[in-house]
Amino acid sequence: MNAVTDVRAAPPRRRSIARRKATDLVVKVLSWIGAWFGIAVMAFIVYEVVRRGAGALNWAFFTQPTPQDVTSTAGGFANAIVGTLVITGVAALMAIPTGFLGGIYLAEFGRNGRIATGVRMIANVVMGVPSIIVGVFAFATIVKPVQHYSGFAGSVALAFIMLPVMARTTEDILNLVPNEIRESGLAMGAPRWKVTLGVVCKAARGGLITGATLAIVRVAGETAPLLFTALSSPYWMEGLFGPGGFFGGPVANLTKTIYDFSGSPYPHWQELAWGGALVIIIAVLGMNILVRLLFQRGKQW
Amino acid sequence: MKTSARSWRLILLVAAALAIAATALTAAGCGGSSNTDAGGTPAPAISGFTPQPMSADTILGAGASFPAPLYMKWGSDYNGVSGVKLNYQSIGSGGGISAIEAKTVDFGASDAPLEQAELEANGLAQFPMVVGGDVLVVNLDGVADGQLKLTPDLVGGIFMGTVTTWNDPAIVKLNPGVQLPSTKINVVHRSDGSGTTWIFTHYLTDAAGSIWTAGADKEIAWPVGVGGKGNEGVAASVQQLSGSIGYVEYAYAKQTGMTTTQLQNKDGQWVKPSIASFAAAAANADWKASLPSMYMVLVNQPGAETWPITGASFILMQKDQADAARGKAALEFFNWGYTSGADGATALDYVAIPVGVYDLVQKQVWPTITMSGTPVWP
Amino acid sequence: MSTVELEAPRSPGAPRGAAQAAPRGRRISLGDPIFQGLATACGLALAVAMFGLTGVLVYNSWPAISGLGTSVLTTVAWSPVDHQYGALAALAGTFLSTLVAMVIAVPLALVIALLLVELVHPAVARVVGTAIEMLAAIPSIIFGMVGIFVIVPFIQDRFVPWLLTTPLGSLPGIKPGAQFQGGGLSIFTAGVVLAFMVLPFITAVSRDVLRMVPQVTKEAGYGMGSTTWEVMHKISLRYANSGIVGAVFIGLGRALGETMAVAFLIGSVYTSIPRSLFDPGTSIASLIANTFSEATDKIQVSALIELGLILFLITVVFQILAQVWLRRVQRSTGGRA
DSSP, X not given: OHHHHHHHHSSSOSSOHHHHHHHHHHHHHHHHHHHHHHHHHHHHHHHHHHHHHGGGOXXXXXXXXXXXXXXXXXXXXHHXXXXXXXXXXXXXXXXXXXXXXXXXXXXXXXXXXXHHHHHHHHHHHHHTSOHHHHHHHHIIIIIHHHTSXXXXXXXXXXXXXXXXXXXHHHHHHHHHSOHHHHHHHHHTTOOHHHIIIIIIHHHTHHHHHHXXXXXXXXXXXXXXXXXTTTOOOSSOOOSSSSTTSTTTSOOOXXXXXXXXXXXXXXXXXXXXXXXXXXXXXXHHHHHHHHHHHHOTTOOOO | OHHHHHHHHHHHHHHHHHHXXXXXXXXXXXXXXXXXXXXXXXXXXXXXXXXXXXXXXXXXXXXXXXXXXXXXXXXXXXXXXXXXEEEEEXXXXXXXXXXXXXXXXXXXXXXXXXXXXXXXXXXXXXXXXXXXXXXXXXXXXXXXXXXXXXXXXXXXXXXXXXXXXXXXXXXXXXXXXXXXOSSBOEEEEEXXXXXXXXXXXXXXXXXXXXXXXXXXXXXXXXXXXXXXXXXXXXXXXXXXXXXXXEXXXXXXXXXHTOEEOEEEOTTSOEEOOOHHHHHHHHTTOOTGGGTTTTXXXXXXXXXXXXXXXXXXXXXXXXXXXXXXXXXHHHHHHHHXXXXXXXXXHHHTTOEEOOHHHHHHIIIIIGGGOEETTEEOOO | OOOOOOOOOOOXXXXXXXXXXXXXXXXXOSHHHHHHHHHHHHHHHHHHHHHHHHHHHHHHHHHHHHHHTTHHHHOOOEEGGGTEEOOHHHHHHHHHHHHHHHHHHHHHHHHHHHIIIIISOHHHHHHHHHHHHHHTXXXXXXXXXXXXXXXXXXXXXXXXXXXXXXXXXGXXXXXXXXXXXXXXXXXHHHHHHHHHHHHHHHHHHHHHHHHTSOHHHHHHHHHTTOOHHHXXXXXXXXXXXXXXXXXXXXXHHHHHHOOHHHHHHSBOOOSSOOSSTTSOBOOHHHHHHHHGGGOOSHHHXXXXXXXXXXXXXXXXXXXXXXXXXXXXXXXXXXXXX
């Protein structure tokens, strides 16, 4: 290292010790300031949401559907919350098992083979696709051909986003499991699939659940994929195939409604939007804390 | 060990079953709906549209944000009366036209009426539902609602970017005694395809044609200004940006307590926006002559009391309905709007369409909305 | 319980297939081929999804690509009414807002990461680190909301008027351009909010990468009398160089594709390229979000999808670059590539 040799080889030349110490101090001070600034802004964002949204969270918020009448102060967010739960739930049903098995393929079967390397690269790339593009894709493939919006189309878009996240998370978790565990299972004579599912996955259970939960929670907060797929609705979802149903028509959801209400000029609607934002933050941060507490060895993100 | 082995097998089975179920649902949701039709109704002419042989209990509409507060209020009132739900998505007139042409909604709403040629090309029927007014809203400290006076030329100049500060001599001369800052005028217009823009730009072209040269349409190349999404977005932006001016439908200004301006109308009179001034403009409309398309422009009408930026908002429906029940449900809602919705309209400062025009619509336009040749109404 | 079999011991790269018949047992467990087949199918599903996405995008943007050619990328006139679809303003806005975001976020992220790794007590570092990772999960709509209700008025009413009185206010790029509308809804505001959206990602990855610098190497530096800063920038940062670049690329990819917060804050001016950071503009993602649902003209829909395809390709390129850089780190530290 040059700095080291310089200091050792000759008496302080261009850079006196005092000067170096001063630089070090300046950098440390700047680091502290910068870090505090960055963290303060992040904390401020959470604070603002809590401050503005707390007042909106009352009984009506969780039981009434979203308001339509701009002259009244009634209404809540209940149908939007339920809608997001349903849409995200169906997306999870589609993406979690598939992603889980895909991750098993990457970690256990394909490993360093050419196909698996390709799949791994593709998964990383798909994870970075902007979610609006996924929404446009779901619109072109599902909404346009059948000529109606649907909550299902929204679920497909969300599942598309979740799939590579789940696969890569599973792979990373499974890679942490030591080979000895696999070998001892195989040495006992158990078939491959039993070793993978019954032994390896069981050992990595905590991390897998954490990964799945975080993938679901991350996708639940997306707005762009739902803009042209599930749209929104002021009513409760009813049934499956009718115009108010999951497959048949628009479904209310938290994020699109927040987007609409926060872009509106009505104070009551804006307050509801802040309430919805607070619900999202509580859910997201709450789930993060929960899984970390419960499953200590969970994946970081 | 046996227990957990069994449970893992179970998990795998469940996962596989879910995957299969998901695939099956995908197939059903995407393609299956075009095949099944219960109740013996003939196969829909438009594939993929989910048939509802029982009376439809949800109507889906999308389009203009101009009438959105009214349609949504009507929707919740009508729901109380009939149990039928109206899901109206305020996405702008451009979005409404696009949606009804793509047949993803039961009706589209647009304040920019389509001409007969485009109606015919897309097989659409058009009729007016309500009349409202565009107003200018400003965000200026110390200026009261209805206090600031603006001539058409000034409005044109502001939106062209030639009048740039609030204390421009022309504005000051018109408004002695009003505290006008020396700051820049921040202009807010629409970022989406808008009937409100259509009405506003037609007004500017008509009343300030020597100054306003950017054209008249749902979307134009604005010389200056930031864009807000929907009337909602323009109102919200004006609320957030000090020293800004924007144009919104009157309900958005009144319901949120924003500051509106007076305008000088064609007769040279200074008017404030009100339901009376909108009605005065609407009284000049010759709806009979506008058939069959019912295309109508109501800006810059003569009359001492008229509000110069008045406009009608239209409903667009497919002439060939895939499902008679849904078409009928939509027309029943509009029928209710015409006959019982006047109070709701007045409460939000929209002018209800007069009975005579309602008659015309019912007799001349609605019979063209058919399924397999039979009118769905009555 | 199925028949006993022997399997080849697990070794890297060894081909793995159905169990081989052992000298004693001859039945092959059915579960294994099914399981492996299922897993492979799911793995390939990812590739299929990706190619499907690309295919749909290309197919739907073909009318614009063949009909409009390069005018989409080189002209500024976005006017659907006149059937003109020049999206240069959107490209410029995407680039500029992302640039502002990176300029703010990267130094802050590095500083926070260095702090967490070198300057604070490990317990504090753990807590703060976890907090930052959780903040990465906050959805973008919330950033948009805080942006429009808190940051926009602040920038419009306080920050920009003050800035314009200082000498900085007349620098090119800061001096208001023709489209200036107060600076509240502008490239700058969108960039600032974007910066805080990507900050947690870059910080978390940088911190992880900096933690991988071997303690021994750092101690060697300290042992020679280096100051903390010298160890940081001559040893740690050089060591973690690739990883940090990878982290920056990941953040870059996210900033490029961000839709909701930018749509709220960037001002939605489609028809001119911003001359100043405080001019309003648009980005590809927010242009699509704002105008997609009302595009009746087939060419307009196709042009928007073409823009989506371009954005997609840009993010793909950056993702690949990020993977390449990050893999270098793993190789050099002996991790499993």
